[in-house]
Amino acid sequence: MGAGTLGPGTVTTESGGYESGRAETARVGLIGCGKISQAYLTANYPNVAYVACADIDQARAKATAEKYGLQAMPVSDLLSDRDIDVVCNLTVPSAHAEISSAALEKGKHVYLEKPLGLDREEGATLLNVAEESGLAIGCAPDTFLGAGLQTCRRLIDEGRIGVPTAAMANMVSHGPEHWHPDPAFFYQRGGGPLFDMGPYYLTALVTLLGPIARVAGASRGVGVDRRVRSGPRADQILPVDTPTHVAGVLEFADGTLATIVTSFDVWGSNLPRLEIHGTEGSLSLPDPNTFGGPVRLFSAGATQWQDVPTDGFDLQRRGIGLSNLADSLAGTGYNRASGRLAYHILDAMVGLIESGEQGKYVDLTSAVERPPALVRKAA
């Protein structure tokens, strides 16, 4: 079978994060005008209108406001502004819960960057407050809504690898001190390779395979200082308060057994990022920190990998999760990158660290259903 025959046939377009084409526009206030804010502010989803921004560093908020035509405000004013429906929280992990809680208390829906919180308590509090207040909460990553991972979803749902049996996830690098202008937070609680990059890999696996039942793990690296290698803070010494190498086992409720390694301690590697194996084939998945391919399939009895063209989806950029949340507020779509999904991922990450500390498996008490696949429309 040629690679082309594995494609989606006549299904070539998709509504992306804008399901109905008639959803109301959500007015969004962005808090945290740092490195990743640009990706959100340039994403241009038709149902997401950024109207204001704030940062603990007011000069940064002012510069962002001028660049993108927004109103710069103090954080407290943005949280109280009646014209804002949704707060998009792009602060550092240690501020995720505080800013998100304050936004919920002011009656705002919230979309935040990963992780949902530093621990289960922070995450659970956000979910409870949102639920009690009838407010929506969504959380990155949203790359599982990219064309690459949605194509993998279709292949798995079509039975192209049979029954999933095993998965392997490897995120290994030598850390963000090589490229980020202010990398200190990556080495504090809520950072490290597991909490910073693990959500991409774990969210991909959970949205493809379903919930994780229990985890086992081991980790190292706390207390071993790092040195900034580039940028304005070059040669600054960073204290390390989070593991820099985490190895784990994930047992999924459907019986799939996965291994995961996340590391900021590796200089070079040939490990594949993400693979899922089944009774009828193997799937090589794209980097789950991206929205595209490549996707490759190795069918039972074949002699080589086949490239699978990614399904045609529009609007594949960071912020698609926020656009989905806006759809759900308008009653025209699903909040797929939900707080509940992010809580399950947080539960798994905390469990991996706890397992190593306690020397035993950790059962996850949270559960989540796979969010619906993106709707594809016939051309």
Ligand SMILES: NC(=O)c1ccc[n+]([C@@H]2O[C@H](COP(=O)([O-])OP(=O)(O)OC[C@H]3O[C@@H](n4cnc5c(N)ncnc54)[C@H](O)[C@@H]3O)[C@@H](O)[C@H]2O)c1
């Ligand atoms: N940089 C990336 O490539 C990237 C990619 C995906 C996700 N993320 C996530 O996005 C978040 C932000 O990352 P970043 O790289 O943009 O960080 P950054 O340090 O560049 O920006 C964070 C901003 O938040 C502001 N801030 C911190 N505490 C605050 C508070 N209490 N109130 C108001 N503002 C506050 C800081 O002043 C800063 O401007 C993190 O959760 C990170 O994991 C980053």
